[in-house]
Amino acid sequence: MVNFKQLSLDTEIPIGLLKDQYDFIFKNDATAKLRLYSPCTINNGILTINSISNQLLPIVEEWKDLDIFIPASGSATRLFKFEDNKKILNDNIQQLPFFEKDNDNVEFLINKYKHKPKALIPFHKFGDYLVTPMEEIIEFYSRICPHSNIHFTIQDEHKDLITSKLNQSGFLKSKKINFEDKVIFSFQRKELNSVCFVNSETPLKYNNRYYSHPSGHGALIDNLSHIKGKYAYIHNIDNISPKTQDLRVKNIDQMYKMLLFIDKNIKNLLRTLEKNNFQEAVESSFYKDFLIKYFSHLVHIDNKPVNKELLFKNLNKPIRVCGVIRDSGAKGGKPLWVNDDKSMLSLQIVEESQVNLDDSRMRDIWYDSNYFNPVEIIISTEDYLGNKFNFNNHINKDLGMVVEKTIFNKKVLFFEKPGLWNGSMHDWITIFVEINEKSFAPVKNICDLFLPIHQP
Numbered sequence: 001m002v003n004f005k006q007l008s009l010d011t012e013i014p015i016g017l018l019k020d021q022y023d024f025i026f027k028n029d030a031t032a033k034l035r036l037y038s039p040c041t042i043n044n045g046i047l048t049i050n051s052i053s054n055q056l057l058p059i060v061e062e063w064k065d066l067d068i069f070i071p072a073s074g075s076a077t078r079l080f081k082f083e084d085n086k087k088i089l090n091d092n093i094q095q096l097p098f099f100e101k102d103n104d105n106v107e108f109l110i111n112k113y114k115h116k117p118k119a120l121i122p123f124h125k126f127g128d129y130l131v132t133p134m135e136e137i138i139e140f141y142s143r144i145c146p147h148s149n150i151h152f153t154i155q156d157e158h159k160d161l162i163t164s165k166l167n168q169s170g171f172l173k174s175k176k177i178n179f180e181d182k183v184i185f186s187f188q189r190k191e192l193n194s195v196c197f198v199n200s201e202t203p204l205k206y207n208n209r210y211y212s213h214p215s216g217h218g219a220l221i222d223n224l225s226h227i228k229g230k231y232a233y234i235h236n237i238d239n240i241s242p243k244t245q246d247l248r249v250k251n252i253d254q255m256y257k258m259l260l261f262i263d264k265n266i267k268n269l270l271r272t273l274e275k276n277n278f279q280e281a282v283e284s285s286f287y288k289d290f291l292i293k294y295f296s297h298l299v300h301i302d303n304k305p306v307n308k309e310l311l312f313k314n315l316n317k318p319i320r321v322c323g324v325i326r327d328s329g330a331k332g333g334k335p336l337w338v339n340d341d342k343s344m345l346s347l348q349i350v351e352e353s354q355v356n357l358d359d360s361r362m363r364d365i366w367y368d369s370n371y372f373n374p375v376e377i378i379i380s381t382e383d384y385l386g387n388k389f390n391f392n393n394h395i396n397k398d399l400g401m402v403v404e405k406t407i408f409n410k411k412v413l414f415f416e417k418p419g420l421w422n423g424s425m426h427d428w429i430t431i432f433v434e435i436n437e438k439s440f441a442p443v444k445n446i447c448d449l450f451l452p453i454h455q456p
Helices: 004-011 015-026 050-056 083-095 106-113 133-144 156-167 170-174 217-224 242-274 278-282 285-294 308-315 360-368 446-450
Strands: 035-039 045-047 066-071 124-126 129-131 150-154 183-187 197-199 231-235 319-326 334-339 345-350 376-380 401-407 410-416 429-434
Touching (some): 015 410, 035 360, 050 285, 066 133, 129 170, 133 170, 242 278, 242 285, 242 429, 278 308, 334 360
Parallel strands (some): 045 429, 150 183, 319 429
Antiparallel strands (some): 197 410
């Protein structure tokens, strides 16, 4: 039998959460899969800026109450997994920004950088400065939205290394930027980790203590809930390039205006409903000309208007505007219509692991999708009363996963939380908008730095 009390003492994970993890791993028949309804297409789940440009014209506000949220806790290990790319690296090594003439050996460079956080790998060169994505992001947002906080999630064991690098950054000093005025660091809480099980009776131990493992980036929903601004803009640490900066500014501006328009109008509807003015709400131009036209799943069931209580419930949720691009074969989530129950549809970012590809209908819907999630997301953090949403109330906990991995030379199973922008935001109001695909410049493998978008 598993000693949950000792397990909790060693790992700092509450007993109740430990038992939930155990049940999910050993008592579930299978990981839950989503019931796909159809791919999202333009004007059927995906908006274009042009389609609602008239509604956005009156919005002239600058980017107020907008914080930046960057998950940056990943290590560089995956950057240096080459497989068939070793020859590409050898042939192009001089194009790397951190190439050293005196040490041009591939193995030397790999060993120098592979154990560092991805945020501290120099991606570009600005003049004489080798610049990491973290420095580049701090400079970029300090310039375009100087009143915003920049929130990085990092591993606690990397904090000293990261702060030392930023303190010594000649690039930031040349821009007269004191990162401490702008940057907030947070860590994935240890009590949100997962215990690793060798089998149903044996949790993994390390140094005579039970060991816990990070439970996936879905745990960062807790960090996101501590954002101070009314709105937050999210993107990945590795999606940055000097050549895409103007496109990102355009993305933020368009998505911010769209979120502001939708957020303000939904909050007005909720206040109207709270006053029992249901008829006034459904006769409003926003309800008739926008919600029914583009988001009828929030207000209609079987083509019939929902009642006041259900309308209030459907609208009183966090809102996110997610940029999507044409799918060019990149690995990641897709924007899809999903059946949440017999009557209700929802818009979701769906990962391949959430789809039963053995079901021919689900497989066809998945492969018929022509759009991709590049992780350009802007969110609201407050409800119609000005209170912070409790994001934990909007997680679909069934969409966690059981992960098999080798740790300390032992094969183990552990629970991984629903993904940050997948199951952890499942019960949000989701708006997909097409953005310029040229703004997407991820560095998933170090050889991506040889692409023209990352070269001088």
